[in-house]
Every structure is written in C-alpha cells, then in structure tokens.
Amino acid sequence: MTKIRSVDRLDAPVVADVLALATAAEQADGVYPLSEDVVLRVRNGGGTHLLALADDGALAGYAFVDSANSGELVVHPGYRRRGYGSALLAAAGDGELAFWAHGDSPGAAALATKSGFIRSRVLWQMxxxxxxxxxxxxxxxxxxxxxxxxxxxxxxxxxxxxxxxxxxxxxxxxxxxxxxxxxxxxxxxxxxxxxxxxxxxxxxxxxxxxxxxxxxxxxxxxxxxxxxxxxxxxxxxxxxxxxxxxxxxxxxxxxxxxxxxxxxxxxxxxxxxxxxxxxxxxxxxxxxxxx
Known part of the structure; x- marks a missing residue:
C-alpha cells in the first residue's frame, strides 16, 4: 500500500524534494507541473500537502489541495503507472475536488477519467x-x-x-x-x-x-x-x-x-x-x- 503523508507545512529538505520532483517532471513532460501559487505554498505553508512515498522513502508523488478543494498533482517520471497518482487523489478525499493539469497531456486525461473527474475548465497561455x-x-x-x-x-x-x-x-x-x-x-x-x-x-x-x-x-x-x-x-x-x-x-x-x-x-x-x-x-x- 502506498504511504501518503499529509502536512500543512513542509520543512526545508522536503521543500527541496518537492521542487526537485517538479523539475524532473518538467524535463520529462516539457511543462512545469506546479503553478506559482502552489510553489509559494510549498515554500511558505498553507493548504494541505500530500506526499506519496516509495518503499525506499523517496518522494514518488506530490499533491496540493487548498481550502476550496482545488489543487495540483504530480508524479515523478520514474514512479509513474504504479498507482501513486490514484493514491494521492484518494488521500485528497471523496467530496468535491478539482485539479489542474499543466499541459493537455494524455496521461493526465487518463488518470482523471479513471478517477471519475471530468474536464471542466481550460486555461490558455497566450x-x-x-x-x-x-x-x-x-x-x-x-x-x-x-x-x-x-x-x-x-x-x-x-x-x-x-x-x-x-x-x-x-x-x-x-x-x-x-x-x-x-x-x-x-x-x-x-x-x-x-x-x-x-x-x-x-x-x-x-x-x-x-x-x-x-x-x-x-x-x-x-x-x-x-x-x-x-x-x-x-x-x-x-x-x-x-x-x-x-x-x-x-x-x-x-x-x-x-x-x-x-x-x-x-x-x-x-x-x-x-x-x-x-x-x-x-x-x-x-x-x-x-x-
């Protein structure tokens, strides 16, 4: 079973781990997976931070959920298709929930559909x-x-x-x-x-x-x-x-x-x-x- 930690503030080593995970995802996907607001919360606290840990303790995935039940989720490229994304969504709760996916990727769409989410908003960068x-x-x-x-x-x-x-x-x-x-x-x-x-x-x-x-x-x-x-x-x-x-x-x-x-x-x-x-x-x- 995937281990998920939930905290409202990250200590400095975990902040570095989350940002390193995001950079690894950007290098694999061609788009940075976290918005400015989420990066600010990673560094300064606020909201709920969910950490998916691999068996060896490495950070396999990360999700953020704010007070309006909206957030973002990213899984390290080396740990994808192992259930970490689904585990993070489950840890976020059963009620109303929304997640941003940066870049219109097939992987995000597949996870969303599998988990009962529908496409609800489109944000363009121009x-x-x-x-x-x-x-x-x-x-x-x-x-x-x-x-x-x-x-x-x-x-x-x-x-x-x-x-x-x-x-x-x-x-x-x-x-x-x-x-x-x-x-x-x-x-x-x-x-x-x-x-x-x-x-x-x-x-x-x-x-x-x-x-x-x-x-x-x-x-x-x-x-x-x-x-x-x-x-x-x-x-x-x-x-x-x-x-x-x-x-x-x-x-x-x-x-x-x-x-x-x-x-x-x-x-x-x-x-x-x-x-x-x-x-x-x-x-x-x-x-x-x-x-």
Missing amino acids: RRSLADFSAEAILPDGVTLRHFRPGHDEQAWLAVNARAFAHHPEQGRWTLDDLRLREAEPWFDPAGFLLAVDIEDTLLGFHWTKVHPPAGDDPALGEIYVLGVDPGGHRRGLGAALSVAGLRHLADTGLTQAMLYVDESNGAAVSLYRKLGFDIYKTDIMYSRRG
Missing part, C-alpha cells in the same frame, strides 16, 4: 512578440497612471481586485497574505505594477506586470500578470489602455516576448488579447469531480 511593439496607451479623460506603492495601496488594490474578479474562482479571493507573499518575491517590481487613478487618486483599474528570468536557451519573458478594471467605476476603453501601457512598459525594458493566462471561456478578454496580437501557446486543463 504569447506575442514585443520586438515590433509600437502602440502607446490612450487613457480615458480624467485618468492617469502611477506605480503601486507598497505599504500604501494594498487594501485599495485588494478591494478592486475582488470586484473585478468576483466570479473568478482563484483571483477573486486573494487575501492580504497572498499579495504580501508576492511583494516579497525577488521578481516583484512596483515600477511594473501600474495603477489607473482618477483626479482624487481613486483606484479604477490596474495592470500588474511580471518578468520571468531567462531559462536555458529561453530569453526573459514579460507577463500580463493581473489586469483588472473596477466594474463600479468602469471607464470605456480602460482595460485596453491598461493592456497597452503594461506591454509598453515591458517592451521599454528590452523584453522581446510577452505572455499571459486567460480562461478559454472569457470571450471578452480573449478577444482583447487577440486584437493585441496574442496567440495560444499552451493549454492547462482543470479536471473536476462533484461531491
């Missing part, structure tokens, strides 16, 4: 070149841009983010802890966190950019990390203007590629990003099971 980016942002009347100020803008940003993503199952429930974890990350740069404000400095919308460092032969990559407009203070064209402003910022730093994540079902956002020159680069799938 990309475009910045080498020829020449657009300039045209803001609505009475709107200006300024940078995010750590220690000052957190609560206003959280309020607008919650309203802008009220129906989004992940982004809309961000807490101050979620925000501060990212502010503490090496990539965080207030200069790339653009806020659209009115004459009274009321926050109307934002474009938070992120820069991924070079990896192997791949150059540094800019990201539309979070883009939102307060539905209560909507200004026509603000979302498009913020998109352009953030991409302009990334291009001006010398980056040559930009990316973003968007739900396939978000027709308005997909349409905007296609107009901005983005094309689908890869696909992530959520598999869900009803309670």
Whole structure:
C-alpha cells in the first residue's frame, strides 16, 4: 500500500524534494507541473500537502489541495503507472475536488477519467512578440497612471481586485497574505505594477506586470500578470489602455516576448488579447469531480 503523508507545512529538505520532483517532471513532460501559487505554498505553508512515498522513502508523488478543494498533482517520471497518482487523489478525499493539469497531456486525461473527474475548465497561455511593439496607451479623460506603492495601496488594490474578479474562482479571493507573499518575491517590481487613478487618486483599474528570468536557451519573458478594471467605476476603453501601457512598459525594458493566462471561456478578454496580437501557446486543463 502506498504511504501518503499529509502536512500543512513542509520543512526545508522536503521543500527541496518537492521542487526537485517538479523539475524532473518538467524535463520529462516539457511543462512545469506546479503553478506559482502552489510553489509559494510549498515554500511558505498553507493548504494541505500530500506526499506519496516509495518503499525506499523517496518522494514518488506530490499533491496540493487548498481550502476550496482545488489543487495540483504530480508524479515523478520514474514512479509513474504504479498507482501513486490514484493514491494521492484518494488521500485528497471523496467530496468535491478539482485539479489542474499543466499541459493537455494524455496521461493526465487518463488518470482523471479513471478517477471519475471530468474536464471542466481550460486555461490558455497566450504569447506575442514585443520586438515590433509600437502602440502607446490612450487613457480615458480624467485618468492617469502611477506605480503601486507598497505599504500604501494594498487594501485599495485588494478591494478592486475582488470586484473585478468576483466570479473568478482563484483571483477573486486573494487575501492580504497572498499579495504580501508576492511583494516579497525577488521578481516583484512596483515600477511594473501600474495603477489607473482618477483626479482624487481613486483606484479604477490596474495592470500588474511580471518578468520571468531567462531559462536555458529561453530569453526573459514579460507577463500580463493581473489586469483588472473596477466594474463600479468602469471607464470605456480602460482595460485596453491598461493592456497597452503594461506591454509598453515591458517592451521599454528590452523584453522581446510577452505572455499571459486567460480562461478559454472569457470571450471578452480573449478577444482583447487577440486584437493585441496574442496567440495560444499552451493549454492547462482543470479536471473536476462533484461531491
């Protein structure tokens, strides 16, 4: 019988083991198996961490489950097709559950089907070149841009983010802890966190950019990390203007590629990003099971 450990915080050696497992899976599959949020929880705690151990004590598989019964799962390439994935799903519980699979892989689809999960969401990563980016942002009347100020803008940003993503199952429930974890990350740069404000400095919308460092032969990559407009203070064209402003910022730093994540079902956002020159680069799938 597969041994599964369940903990809410990982000690340093196990953190290293989980991240090494994820790297081994990336090398085998061509896609990293853990999202940014899960990596932050691996390093900082929170949620439930499930560890599948082989007979020799080696880490054969890992799963994370958050408070909303959503998570991610990965099995080391050297231990696949031995029941570790099924054991991790069983350890996650019998009720309502959802797991992300990064990359639309046949193996993940087979495990999901076998375990009674159905394909429920599709998340696209889209990309475009910045080498020829020449657009300039045209803001609505009475709107200006300024940078995010750590220690000052957190609560206003959280309020607008919650309203802008009220129906989004992940982004809309961000807490101050979620925000501060990212502010503490090496990539965080207030200069790339653009806020659209009115004459009274009321926050109307934002474009938070992120820069991924070079990896192997791949150059540094800019990201539309979070883009939102307060539905209560909507200004026509603000979302498009913020998109352009953030991409302009990334291009001006010398980056040559930009990316973003968007739900396939978000027709308005997909349409905007296609107009901005983005094309689908890869696909992530959520598999869900009803309670």
